[in-house]
Amino acid sequence: AQKITQTQPGMFVQEKEAVTLDCTYDTSDPSYGLFWYKQPSSGEMIFLIYQGSYDQQNATEGRYSLNFQKARKSANLVISASQLGDSAMYFCAMREDNFNKFYFGSGTKLNVKP
Amino acid sequence: GAGVSQSPSNKVTEKGKDVELRCDPISGHTALYWYRQSLGQGLEFLIYFQGNSAPDKSGLPSDRFSAERTGGSVSTLTIQRTQQEDSAVYLCASSILVGLAGGRASYEQYFGPGTRLTVT
Numbered sequence: 001a002q003k004i005t006q007t008q009p010g011m012f013v014q015e016k017e018a019v020t021l022d023c024t025y026d027t028s029d030p031s032y033g034l035f036w037y038k039q040p041s042s043g044e045m046i047f048l049i050y051q052g053s054y055d056q057q058n059a060t061e062g063r064y065s066l067n068f069q070k071a072r073k074s075a076n077l078v079i080s081a082s083q084l085g086d087s088a089m090y091f092c093a094m095r096e097d098n099f100n101k102f103y104f105g106s107g108t109k110l111n112v113k114p
Numbered sequence: 115g116a117g118v119s120q121s122p123s124n125k126v127t128e129k130g131k132d133v134e135l136r137c138d139p140i141s142g143h144t145a146l147y148w149y150r151q152s153l154g155q156g157l158e159f160l161i162y163f164q165g166n167s168a169p170d171k172s173g174l175p176s177d178r179f180s181a182e183r184t185g186g187s188v189s190t191l192t193i194q195r196t197q198q199e200d201s202a203v204y205l206c207a208s209s210i211l212v213g214l215a216g217g218r219a220s221y222e223q224y225f226g227p228g229t230r231l232t233v234t
Contacts, residue, residue, distance in 0.1 A: 035222075035223075037225075043203065043227065043228055044225065044227060044228075045205065045207070045223075045225035047222055047223065047224070050222065091156060091157065093157075100145065100162050100164055100170060101147075101159050101162060101170065101172075101173075102147065102159065102207075102223060103159070104149075104156045104157040104159075105156055106155065106156040107155075107156050
């Protein structure tokens with residue numbers, strides 16, 4: 001079974017609007033971390049936000065927030081007030097604390113329209 | 115401080131040749147990962163090093179792939195007898211446990227710029 005599933009290969013959003021990128025995960029480890037990374041066309045991987053499995057509140061970092069629904073095993077990324085510079089690939093990832101690998105989803109390509 | 119560096123940034127090689135890709139992690143980071151990213155695809159885990167522990171090689175696609183990490187710092191990924199399907203971007207990341215606000219902690223990964231390998 002896939003550890004991380006991103007079901008949206010591509011998304012479009014109008015500039016200044018909010019957008020949600022979906023991510024579901026699969027683990028039996030009670031302790032894990034969830035991550036989102038941005039990969040612009042330049043190829044670098046940029047860390048955006050982190051959510052721990054025991055965190056009581058949803059993580060927020062500036063315009064990024066993580067909608068963590070533990071029972072549903074989902075960790076959707078919400079980008080508010082989209083900007084043209086947000087156009088990129090976005091990857092969801094998970095690290096199980098009993099193991100050391102990071103599992104990555106297949107990514108969602110976000111295009112922000114002016 | 116300096117981030118993760120990788121060399122070369124680009125490598126073109128003929129099928130059947132061996133290649134070595136280098137990763138210099140952030141000083142003090144105990145964990146080091148290698149990933150492969152084919153064009154338009156996600157990241158494929160290859161191998162993981164943590165301190166002096168035996169590496170987790172479970173992601174290496176064949177015995178043509180090997181990696182070592184000398185002195186707990188620099189790592190070299192070696193691909194022997196390269197094939198065209200080995201063409202991809204090879205990304206290295208180093209990781210450390212970092213404290214976050216509110217007493218939380220996270221293993222953040224810091225990625226290098228990657229090596230683009232083309233096998234002709």
